[in-house]
Amino acid sequence: MDKNILGNNVITQIGILVHDIEKTSQAYADFFGIDKPDWSMTDTADIAQTEYRKQPTQARVKLAFFDMGSLQLELIEPDHNPSTWREYLNEHGEGPHHIAFVINGMKGKVAMMERNQMPLLQKGEYTGGRYAYMDTFNDLKIILELLEND
Amino acid sequence: MDKNILGNNVITQIGILVHDIEKTSQAYADFFGIDKPDWSMTDTADIAQTEYRKQPTQARVKLAFFDMGSLQLELIEPDHNPSTWREYLNEHGEGPHHIAFVINGMKGKVAMMERNQMPLLQKGEYTGGRYAYMDTFNDLKIILELLEND
Numbered sequence: 001m002d003k004n005i006l007g008n009n010v011i012t013q014i015g016i017l018v019h020d021i022e023k024t025s026q027a028y029a030d031f032f033g034i035d036k037p038d039w040s041m042t043d044t045a046d047i048a049q050t051e052y053r054k055q056p057t058q059a060r061v062k063l064a065f066f067d068m069g070s071l072q073l074e075l076i077e078p079d080h081n082p083s084t085w086r087e088y089l090n091e092h093g094e095g096p097h098h099i100a101f102v103i104n105g106m107k108g109k110v111a112m113m114e115r116n117q118m119p120l121l122q123k124g125e126y127t128g129g130r131y132a133y134m135d136t137f138n139d140l141k142i143i144l145e146l147l148e149n150d
Numbered sequence: 151m152d153k154n155i156l157g158n159n160v161i162t163q164i165g166i167l168v169h170d171i172e173k174t175s176q177a178y179a180d181f182f183g184i185d186k187p188d189w190s191m192t193d194t195a196d197i198a199q200t201e202y203r204k205q206p207t208q209a210r211v212k213l214a215f216f217d218m219g220s221l222q223l224e225l226i227e228p229d230h231n232p233s234t235w236r237e238y239l240n241e242h243g244e245g246p247h248h249i250a251f252v253i254n255g256m257k258g259k260v261a262m263m264e265r266n267q268m269p270l271l272q273k274g275e276y277t278g279g280r281y282a283y284m285d286t287f288n289d290l291k292i293i294l295e296l297l298e299n300d
Contacts, residue, residue: 004183010219014164014249016291027289033154069160070220094291096246099164139177141166141244 001116001139006101006109006146013072013100015145017089021062021077024094028066028075039064039077043126050124052083059083074100084122084133084143098133100145106130109146118144151266151289156251156259156296163222163250165295167239171212171227174244178216178225189214189227193276200274202233209233224250234272234283234293248283250295256280259296268294 018024021039029036039062042048050057059081066073076097078085088097103109110120113134121133121143129149136144168174171189179186189212192198200207209231216223226247228235238247253259260270263284271283271293279299286294 001177001180003180005181009182009184009216011164011221011223012219014161018291024289024291027151030151030153031155031286031290032159034159066159069162071161073161092242092245094287095242096292136181137244139174140181141168141174142246 015074015098017097025064048124052122098143098145103146106148165224165248167247175214198274202272248293248295253296256298
């Protein structure tokens, strides 16, 4: 395996799949004594340009973010279009989906990981940046998300 | 639900279940360009006083820790005695098991959570402290570990 592929090892986010973002957001807010954040919907496919397993998809999710120390906990409620979110939720039920790292040079990082048998699972754009979910299960036993902010 | 039960919302650890701690530790070390830590074995039952679902158990695990920003990533290879580690690994396969928070007053926190329909799943002692895994799946969609250090 190539070494130090990301260039950092700072976990910036943990993502958790849920069926009902309103209900689970309220539970987190109550349990931790913090305000319930509003959820937001990811962009439509024309803007997000989401690709899942190399195919364009209309998939969107509702997202809610909680600051939990130095990292964010992200709740994710997927729709029923094909995506890593929907597939993983169907297969594993509610629970942790990924840990995320901020990187520079998305194309290069994705290419290097694919050369190391860590395939691109899904990618998309958001306002101010882009993400890629990498299938690192074989080596790291979890999905890794790369985040690049412009 | 009682509010702000833990008294903080700082994730201090994420725990990942693995079948082969040597192999996965090496993969993490290579991928992130850091030294492979030695694993350690948890204490025997006479010291750890492990209880799983209210019953004493001989269960032990191999643990390896990685500093990943402000939190630790913990790899866990369980033995085959009854434990939340073994049960979860058998049911879900390798992957994330819990997120952990440092708390004060273990008995009080566990009692308050149990009053809020978040049952104690497993507890035990380690040198300098103790832990409790709480079944918070219904509300928070993940197992929570409480850590109390003396």
